[in-house]
Amino acid sequence: MPELPEVETTRRGIEPHIINQTIKNIAVRQRSLRWPIPKQLEQKARNQKIESVERRGKYLLLRLHTGTIILHLGMSGSLRICTANTPAEKHDHVDFVFGNNKILRLRDPRRFGAVLWTTKDPEKHKLLSPLGPEPLEDSFNGKYLFEHSRKRTASIKSLIMNSHIVVGVGNIYACESLYIAGINPKRKSGSLSLARCEKLVSAIKHVLAESIEQGGTTLRDFIRENGEPGYFAQKLFVYGRAGEPCSNCGKPIKQIKQQQRSTFYCARCQK
Ligand SMILES: [Zn+2]
Numbered sequence: 352m353p354e355l356p357e358v359e360t361t362r363r364g365i366e367p368h369i370i371n372q373t374i375k376n377i378a379v380r381q382r383s384l385r386w387p388i389p390k391q392l393e394q395k396a397r398n399q400k401i402e403s404v405e406r407r408g409k410y411l412l413l414r415l416h417t418g419t420i421i422l423h424l425g426m427s428g429s430l431r432i433c434t435a436n437t438p439a440e441k442h443d444h445v446d447f448v449f450g451n452n453k454i455l456r457l458r459d460p461r462r463f464g465a466v467l468w469t470t471k472d473p474e475k476h477k478l479l480s481p482l483g484p485e486p487l488e489d490s491f492n493g494k495y496l497f498e499h500s501r502k503r504t505a506s507i508k509s510l511i512m513n514s515h516i517v518v519g520v521g522n523i524y525a526c527e528s529l530y531i532a533g534i535n536p537k538r539k540s541g542s543l544s545l546a547r548c549e550k551l552v553s554a555i556k557h558v559l560a561e562s563i564e565q566g567g568t569t570l571r572d573f574i575r576e577n578g579e580p581g582y583f584a585q586k587l588f589v590y591g592r593a594g595e596p597c598s599n600c601g602k603p604i605k606q607i608k609q610q611q612r613s614t615f616y617c618a619r620c621q622k
Pocket residue numbers: 597598599600601602617618619620621
């Protein structure tokens with residue numbers, strides 16, 4: 352599933368190709384994504400310029416003069432840039448065709464993605480308005496996490512994965528950040544000191560920023576005409592390493608289930 356770093360990498364990859372370009376046409380081959388693609392989208396967006404390519408959480412926002420196209424990659428979606436004569440394959444559901452002879456193409460085999468249209472401030476859209484702060488922005492800091500975790504009995508792992516608290520901390524990033532901060536994923540959120548909240552926030556920022564940076568090295572893949580876009584595998588300390596020795600203390604990494612998701616951690620290093 353594309354996580355925040357992949358979505359940000361996608362944003363950076365497509366932006367130079369479509370910014371200030373005029374949408375000549377939108378070819379929709381499959382309307383039934385997670386929600387149906389609005390019928391008026393083609394007509395509303397046609398002949399408008401892409402004024403900016405932004406990201407909020409895992410949503411991409413293509414801002415036009417009269418509204419905003421909201422894109423989500425769902426479970427299996429990807430976007431890439433190709434030239435206008437590139438034949439569409441089976442799961443290539445939507446093409447945004449630009450005046451510069453380029454196409455922004457959405458491929459989504461499992462069809463959990465979304466292409467929506469709003470004329471309002473997209474921050475007020477019902478999908479975006481409940482979202483917590485961006486993890487890399489200053490408003491997400493140790494004090495914020497400390498205040499929002501008081502009296503909470505939920506595990507700290509589930510708290511940082513809650514998009515109302517902070518967006519974009521997927522399962523892999525949650526496991527890795529908790530390891531770096533030395534915090535047991537099962538610990539009750541309300542029991543963390545301010546200092547440990549600060550440590551955790553800084554670990555989350557570090558893990559996400561590093562992942563985005565690594566994604567940046569694969570940006571050229573967005574203009575590849577075939578194949579998958581440049582998602583990437585990060586060097587991981589605990590995730591997917593059950594039974595392997597902890598790189599700090601050598602004790603085997605443990606795997607447990609929390610909220611139906613696998614958690615990996617070191618019982619000696621994470622308290
Ligand atoms: Zn350890």
